[in-house]
Amino acid sequence: MSDPHAALTDDLRLAHLLADDADSITMSRFKALDLHVTAKPDLTPVTDADTSVEEALRRTLGRARPRDAVHGEEMDDTGWGPRRWVIDPIDGTKNYVRGVPVWATLIALMIEDQPVVGVVSAPALNRRWWASLGGGAYTGKSLMSASGIQVSDVAKIEDASLSYSSLNGWISSGLGQGFVDLLRDAWRTRAYGDFWSYMLLAEGAVDLACEPELELHDMAACSIVVTEAGGRFTDLEGNPGPNGVGAYASNGRLHDDLLARLRPGDDSED
Template sequence: MATYDDDLRLAHVLADAVERITMSRFRAEDLSVESKPDLTLVSDADKAAEELVRMQLKRTRPRDAVEGEEFETTGHGPRRWVIDPIDGTHNFVRGVPVWGTLISLVDNEMPVLGLVAAPALGRRWWAANGSGAWSGRSLSSAKRIHVSKVSTIEDASLSYSSLKGWRALDRHEEFLALTDDCWRTRAYGDFWSYMLVAEGAVDIAAEPELAVYDMAALVPIVTEAGGRFTSLAGKPGPWGGNAVATNGLLHDEVLERLGTDARA
């Protein structure tokens, strides 16, 4: 089995470098913000952070492809780094500390490494295939994390980002019914929902519309923590355009209730 220890160490180095940019621009009075064609926001910090990662990967992993949110995919081959420089840009530009840098390595179309760095929260999570999922400030100060053992929807805590997308997907009523049946619901949002699933603080996270760069880094962390990560149609990994992550025990029931192929 291939090991990715060197790549994981590199991911931490990349996250350290990005953090110096993003934290220097967080809540900066001169932050430049633009609207992209899809009406989402992008800041000068997003672009600078991704450019830095691409430059360092070109130097340290010249044979690997790189895919990011802000610029075109470069290179080709079985290994591809997938980068979201700031997941939660809308939070970032409004001064909300729930944003993070997502770094993933995809090898032969499988996400084999994921790192999520949330410097404004003082948190970092990471995993590589076969190495477990971890949280801490660095590789040398880490604690292994695991999903919860909650086995019923009535005892489950669910986290989500917003309600609008569920209406667009024609699953609004089904989603609301699921939230009504859960013990607790909170909109922690973006990457944080999935990291809370991985560390057992939340049992279900789901979003109706996501890009690969939103999800690739989350998959190894959730699965190495013992959970499941699929699309609403039940396809494993970040390839289905949306996401359901659970502790595994609740996954089939959540898919039955929300899944895009569950309609009569």
């Protein structure tokens, strides 16, 4: 009988190789004077670096894992089956375009809709995080140079550090008043945003991270890093994993309180 953890080790190594290739492309175009930026139909920006990364990673996966499906942010889904790679070539494109170094490539492998491998690579910060199912969460420059990470043990909202992305999404989601109340009650709040919120959570530097409007490619890699670090990651309804609407992430001890405060439809502003 084959060892599933050995198979995941091979997949994790591949994800790191994919991240290495992505880092090379993104760093070569970061702050480039001829960076080409266009607007997608939803008016969010996409750069030539976004498309180049996704194309390169899809080519490698086509050779290394030809039977696996691929879901990416910039291109149509390919393949079908229980194994699916999920790619966000640049999470934080608005930062990338403006020369802010807080952006990352997100790479995940999902089996039967459950993330089993995740790599988050932020080369402009000289940081990388990764996890595999049952294997724990780590940060470092490579698999051979890694430190384990773990969420905090803060148990009360009033003692917690909360990270978020922006207020606009909360207003349009109908959860604006509840979120504002949460901000007021938390010990400390900062809008670190995007992948950075979840990696800081996994390291124990913050205790809560929330975003109401996310897609699968935004969440898949981040979710397994958080859960393997000992935290919880759910959608807005409390369903585990990255397959629903939005993300509530916590150190675990705060999660039930978070869900009780920010249930969809419970905004008391009306």
